[in-house]
Amino acid sequence: MKIAVEGCMHGDLDKVYDTIKYIENTRNIKIDLLCCGDFQAVRNEKDMDSLNVPPKYREMKSVWKYCSGQEVAPVPTIFIGGNHEASNYLWEFYYGGWAAPNIYFLGFAGVVKFGNIRIGGLSGIYNVRNCCLGHHERPSYNDNTIRSVYHVREYDVHKLMQLEELIDIFLSLDWPLSITDYGNWQQLVRYKKHF
Template sequence: MPTSATQVFFAAVGDVHGHMNRMVNHLRHATDVFHQQFDFVLQVGDFEPHRDEADLATMAAPAKYRHLGDFDAYHRLRRGFPWPVYFIGGNHEPYGYLDTHPEGFELTRHCHYLGRVGVMDLHGLRVVGLSGVYSEEHFTKQRPPLSALGSVSNKDFTYFNERDLEQALELKHADVLLLHDWPSGVITPEDAARFEGQRRSPSYDAVGNDYARLLVDALQPKLVLCGHLHQHYAGTLQHPSGKKTEVRCLSSVEEGWSAFAYYELAGESLYTLGITD
């Protein structure tokens, strides 16, 4: 493992869906393997921090996927996140809760929502996040106000829109970019068979969206992290400037090791570290 006076060690986590205990247990195992504690943890949406049934009622999801999960124990400080966790919103979140602070906020100790569009400096890394997923129908529309909850579909709160994208583009630079959905063009033809005929990816070149890719091309981060499809995938995007962006797509924590990735920053270099159990 590289060593440096400016060494930073962090983890990335895919969709949690309320399984905070499972996430923490996996990460504790990783710290035992690496003999090192995380400086922070980044999470790519569908975190599902439901405090109670009222929060759960504002989530967009079929009834069979609606469950409170583990977050209430963390919110009440009966359990704690051992490291600072920074997450974005996905398409299954209690936006009735999260949108009370669309600029982002600390939900409980060591648990931070980055907001609809957020930026944080974490140990010298500029981390930018864009919450939500893309919908052609909703992209040019204004999101409903929270007062409309109950009279409009919960899904109307799950999309990023044109103003969100413009706000993210105004940030101009990122070292790490958090997205829920994938950027388009990340899958190579050699890997096409993995993505054929699935509900959210009828063909490999239909995976992701062009607006997420536009943001990647504009900010040119070292690393993009995303979730949503419950598939793990690693790719690289080449920019006209000559810079390259590593893209790491993560599965859900229910699927085990493929939902997690580990990184070390030493100086200007970002290293990917791996364990598979």
């Protein structure tokens, strides 16, 4: 099975799928699945109000075409949420679900099986102030809750820890412990100074 992984795509699905098509054509392979994060799931203009991005950077990009059904994802796509999401939309899929045809959101903490591979994911980023709190934010978000709504909660982590079967692939926006044991850890630390 060939799996493409894309991080921080920020709503530019057309560009990601074009890249996959290019890779398939130039390498004569078939990509079976796309896993991505920081998806920026924005369906419409109203979703922009729940997007934690400065107004001058708010753009519709191309996710809306897939959510509306105008386009269908050419490869099955699984994603987790990040810190650039229309939180009002993803809250509708707290436990996971089909955000668009052929595009599945793993929820705030979820696991799915694709073929013989178990894929787990944890949406959001870690923030010490909000980790132990419940999900208290509700639309319409204010200046504080529009940022805190995408923070990982201890409750969601514990849900995943209760799994009895192993996860083959785990998607998360925060880097896992021991990441510095692999690759060029000095360069990793330059890009992200805390773990």
